[in-house]
Amino acid sequence: MVNIREYIEKIVAVSDKDWQLFSSKLENRVFEKRTKILEVGETENYISFIESGIARFLIPKEEEDKDITFGFCFKNEFISAYDSFLTRKPSLYQLEALSTVSMWSISYPDLQEVYEKTAIGNLIGRLSSERLFLIKSKREQSLLNDSAEQRYLNLFTERPNLIKEIPLKYIASYIGVTPQALSRIRKRIS
Incomplete structure (x- = not known):
């Protein structure tokens, strides 16, 4: 408390x-x-x-x-x-x-x-x-303006622990791609 x-x-x-x-x-x-x-x-x-x-x-x-x-x-x-x-x-x-x-x-x-x-x-x-409100607004703007790869990179930069602690299938859904597409994004980045 x-x-x-x-x-x-x-x-x-x-x-x-x-x-x-x-x-x-x-x-x-x-x-x-x-x-x-x-x-x-x-x-x-x-x-x-x-x-x-x-x-x-x-x-x-x-x-x-x-x-x-x-x-x-x-x-x-x-x-x-x-x-x-x-x-x-x-x-x-x-x-x-x-x-x-x-x-x-x-x-x-x-x-x-x-x-x-x-x-x-x-x-x-x-x-x-x-x-x-700010979280919601930032997410909406990101979905409208950023590529899936950029959304993933933003997430990795802003909340690095999220990547370690949350299953990739939820992260894929969050950035608006399939788990397979996220796997390709991760491969391109590394």
Whole structure:
């Protein structure tokens, strides 16, 4: 839980009183490797901060090999099916633990209370939503502007641990190519 406070305090100081209320609303949730954090059709009830582990965002298909991976979250990052969280409507995608994931979560009603009763509440909401928006925007721009090879190189440069810790089939899906095409890209680069 200390990591969340450190993350927030890189931007703004948090009073002990505000931290007390906010942290009292946090719930530690743990998901074992390959378990679903959120299913398609469920409404997202949490914004979470990953303490350890890796999660992925995916659109499941009938054949597992055809699943579309469109995002990853790591330690010290916020995670949420944020569109579902905001609209209170069922999610059109799934969140899955790629490794054992431990996260600190705040529920929608509790976050509304933190917004109302603390000076930092809105800042916490803004920080998490800005981070989620920037990741989404950067990915969309990359898909529109970069070649598959460039997307792979960007990923390797920006998140080198991702390449080591995530199965290549998920990385291939994330950059928008087949595993065979990723294999050819990797061969050309090396």
